[in-house]
Amino acid sequence: MNQLLSEKSKILIVEDEETLAVGLEYNLSEEGYETIIAKNGKEALEIFENDRIDLIVLDIMLPFYDGFEITEIVRKKDPQIPILMLTAKTKNEDKLKGLELGVDDYLTKPFHLDELLLRIRGMLKRKTWYKKLTNNISIYKIGLSEINFQNLTCSRDGKDFQLTHSEIMILKYLIDKKGETVSRKELLENVWNISPEVETRTVDIFISRLRKHLEIDPTNPQYIKSVRGIGYIFNE
Amino acid sequence: MKKPHSLFYHISVFALAQIAWLLLLGIWIYWYVSNYIIFEKVGDQISPQLIYDGINSIPFIGGIVLLIGISLGMSFIFRHLNVQLRLHKLYDNFIANVTHELKSPLSSIQLYLETLNSRNVPLEKQKEFYKLMLKDSNRLKNLIDSILEISSLDQKNIAHDFHIYNAGDEIIKLSKEAILQFNLPEDSISFEGTANCRFVIDKNALKIVFNNLVDNSIKYNLEKPKINLKMKCGLKKVIIEFTDNGIGLASEDQKKIFNKFHRIYNKDIPSVKGTGLGLYWSKEILKRHGGNITAFSEGKNLGTTFKIELPIYKSSKVRYINKLLRRSKEYEISRK
Structure with a gap:
C-alpha cells in the first residue's frame, strides 16, 4: 500500500521496554519499513550518527540520555528528521517540552496501532512533500523575518532560529492559503495527515512557536492571527 | 481540580499570622500599661474606693500565656500542614509512577492484541507474542499485588505472628x-x-x-x-x-x-x-x-x-x- 513510500524508510525505535520494542519492530517491518532498535539513549545517538535514519520513534524515560536530550542533540544536527515521541508521560508540560524542543508529534501510551502507523506514514509523507513543495520557493520574507525553506531557518535581527519540519510545513500551508481562514482540522488533515479528532492542541502549540519566531509581539500577532473557534489566518 | 497552594504561600500566611498576633500583643501591652499609668496617677482622685492590690496583673499574664499558647498551636498546625503538603507531593509522585508502571505493560499487551487481530501473524510469531503478553500481564499482576499489599499493610497488619x-x-x-x-x-x-x-x-x-x-x-x-x-x-x-x-x-x-x-x-x-x-x-x-x-x-x-x-x-x-x-x-x- 505504501510500498513506494516506505521501502526506503528506515525507522529508529528508541525504547527500553523490550516487549514493546519487539512489537513495534514487527509491525513496522510488516508495513515495509526498515527498523533498528536502540535500548538506551547512548545507543540511539550512536545509531543516529552512523546510520541513515528517516524517522525516530522515541520514548522519554531512557537510560543515559532521555528522550528530550536526544531530541535536542538530534535537532542540532538534523532539523528535518521527523521525530515521534511515544511515551507513557501524559502531563501537558511533558508534551509541551517535547514539542518545544522540536518533536514533530507526540503519542501517549497505551496507543492504537492504526493511529501510530497513520502518524508515522503522515510524517514520512510530509518529509517527501516538503522537498517537492520547497523546490520552487527557497526564501520568503514575513515582516522582519526571513524564512529559509531549504535549511529550515528563520532569520531576524541578524539572529538565526532553527525551525522544525512541522513548523515549516504549517507555515508553508498558511502562506499558500494567504488571506483565507485555515481551520485546525484542516491543518491536522493536511499537514499532520491525521484524523482531526485526535488532537487540536498540538496545532496551537506549533502556532505559538511560529509566532515567537515571526511576530514582533507574539501576544498581539500581526501575521498569524487567530480566528476564534475556527483556526488561523495568515496575512502580511 | 484546584491546584494546592505552594509552600511559599503557606509560609507567608504563617508569617503574617505571627505578625498579626505580635502586633495585637504589643497594642494590648501598650493599652494596658498606659491605662495603668493613668490609673496610678489619677485613680485615687476619681474613685478613692478602688485600690490596686496587684491581683489585676493575673489576667494580663494569663492573656500572654494564652497568646503564646495560640502561637504554639499555630506553629504546630503549620508544621502539620507542611508534612501533609510533602506527603501530598509524594503521593502525586506515587500515582505518576504507578500510572507509568501500569501503562507500559498495558500498551505492549494492546499492541500485540491489535497486531494479532489485524495481521496474519505466523504461528511461530504468535507463540512469541503470547509469551511476551504473558510476561507483561505478570508484570501488571505483580504491580497490582504490591498495591493491594500496601492497603493490607496499612491496616496495622504489618507483623503479628x-x-x-x-x-x-x-x-x-x-x-x-x-x-x-x-x-x-x-x-x-x-x-x-x-x-x-x-x-x-x-x-x-x-x-x-x-x-x-x-x-x-x-x-x-x-x-x-x-x-x-x-x-x-x-x-x-x-x-x-x-x-x-x-x-x-x-x-x-x-x-x-x-x-x-x-x-x-x-x-x-x-x-x-x-x-x-x-x-x-x-x-x-x-x-x-x-x-x-x-x-x-x-x-x-x-x-x-x-x-x-x-x-x-x-x-x-x-x-x-x-x-x-x-x-x-x-x-x-x-x-x-
Whole structure:
C-alpha cells in the first residue's frame, strides 16, 4: 500500500521496554519499513550518527540520555528528521517540552496501532512533500523575518532560529492559503495527515512557536492571527 | 481540580499570622500599661474606693500565656500542614509512577492484541507474542499485588505472628529464599560471620524486608547483582549488614529512602519499576520488631549497605518482645 513510500524508510525505535520494542519492530517491518532498535539513549545517538535514519520513534524515560536530550542533540544536527515521541508521560508540560524542543508529534501510551502507523506514514509523507513543495520557493520574507525553506531557518535581527519540519510545513500551508481562514482540522488533515479528532492542541502549540519566531509581539500577532473557534489566518 | 497552594504561600500566611498576633500583643501591652499609668496617677482622685492590690496583673499574664499558647498551636498546625503538603507531593509522585508502571505493560499487551487481530501473524510469531503478553500481564499482576499489599499493610497488619528463632539460621534461610524468588543464581549471595543467638520475628514480615532488599539490589544495579551479608550478635542486638554492588546512594538520599513514596531517580537507570513503598514498609516492619534499618553508601556505583538491628531475645527490649509474643499467642488462639 505504501510500498513506494516506505521501502526506503528506515525507522529508529528508541525504547527500553523490550516487549514493546519487539512489537513495534514487527509491525513496522510488516508495513515495509526498515527498523533498528536502540535500548538506551547512548545507543540511539550512536545509531543516529552512523546510520541513515528517516524517522525516530522515541520514548522519554531512557537510560543515559532521555528522550528530550536526544531530541535536542538530534535537532542540532538534523532539523528535518521527523521525530515521534511515544511515551507513557501524559502531563501537558511533558508534551509541551517535547514539542518545544522540536518533536514533530507526540503519542501517549497505551496507543492504537492504526493511529501510530497513520502518524508515522503522515510524517514520512510530509518529509517527501516538503522537498517537492520547497523546490520552487527557497526564501520568503514575513515582516522582519526571513524564512529559509531549504535549511529550515528563520532569520531576524541578524539572529538565526532553527525551525522544525512541522513548523515549516504549517507555515508553508498558511502562506499558500494567504488571506483565507485555515481551520485546525484542516491543518491536522493536511499537514499532520491525521484524523482531526485526535488532537487540536498540538496545532496551537506549533502556532505559538511560529509566532515567537515571526511576530514582533507574539501576544498581539500581526501575521498569524487567530480566528476564534475556527483556526488561523495568515496575512502580511 | 484546584491546584494546592505552594509552600511559599503557606509560609507567608504563617508569617503574617505571627505578625498579626505580635502586633495585637504589643497594642494590648501598650493599652494596658498606659491605662495603668493613668490609673496610678489619677485613680485615687476619681474613685478613692478602688485600690490596686496587684491581683489585676493575673489576667494580663494569663492573656500572654494564652497568646503564646495560640502561637504554639499555630506553629504546630503549620508544621502539620507542611508534612501533609510533602506527603501530598509524594503521593502525586506515587500515582505518576504507578500510572507509568501500569501503562507500559498495558500498551505492549494492546499492541500485540491489535497486531494479532489485524495481521496474519505466523504461528511461530504468535507463540512469541503470547509469551511476551504473558510476561507483561505478570508484570501488571505483580504491580497490582504490591498495591493491594500496601492497603493490607496499612491496616496495622504489618507483623503479628511472632516466634523465637535462632537468628543466624533464619537470616540465611530468608535471604536464600529471596534470592530464589528473584531467580538469581545461588552464588550471587555470600555470607560472613555467624549469629548464634535468638531473636523474635514474624517470618513472613521479615521475608518482605529481605525481598525488598534483594529486589532493590537488582533494580538499582548496572551489573549482575552481588550481595554480601554480614551478621553478628552484639551485646543486645543482632546486626545484619546487607551490602550490594549497585549504583549506591547519594548522602542526601540515605535517610529519605525510608520515607513513604520516596523514590530515587538515577539518570543511568531511569525506568526502575516500583511504588516507593518497599523500604518504607521494611522500616515499619523492623520498627514493629523493636529493631531498625539504616542505609549507607560510599558513593556512586560503590554499592549500598543496609544495616538491620534486631533485639536479642531476653537481652534487649524484654517487655516489648514479651508483649509481641503474648499478642501473637492471643492472635493464634482467636483464629482457632
